[in-house]
Amino acid sequence: MIDSSKNSPFGQENEGLITHESAFLILYNDEINSYDFVIDSLIEVCEHEPVQAEQCTFIAHHKGKCDVKKGTYSSLKPLRDALTQRGLNVVIK
Numbered sequence: 001m002i003d004s005s006k007n008s009p010f011g012q013e014n015e016g017l018i019t020h021e022s023a024f025l026i027l028y029n030d031e032i033n034s035y036d037f038v039i040d041s042l043i044e045v046c047e048h049e050p051v052q053a054e055q056c057t058f059i060a061h062h063k064g065k066c067d068v069k070k071g072t073y074s075s076l077k078p079l080r081d082a083l084t085q086r087g088l089n090v091v092i093k
Contacts, residue, residue: 025068
């Protein structure tokens, strides 16, 4: 099979996402983790300011999900992994 990504102007794909284009780290609401734990996790892992972490947590709780960070797939993957290890439900889209 021919690797068409070599000729693609969009770069290499990784898990269906293009690695150098913008992606979002999305936090989903759960009924397990406390507000304080989620807020602290966003501050520590994503380097959010406390108010930003509170707002993201509030949005995820009431709307079901919240975009907590924008960046390339490769820059978001370590954040996703760290938040997942803490038991948070996050994906990169």
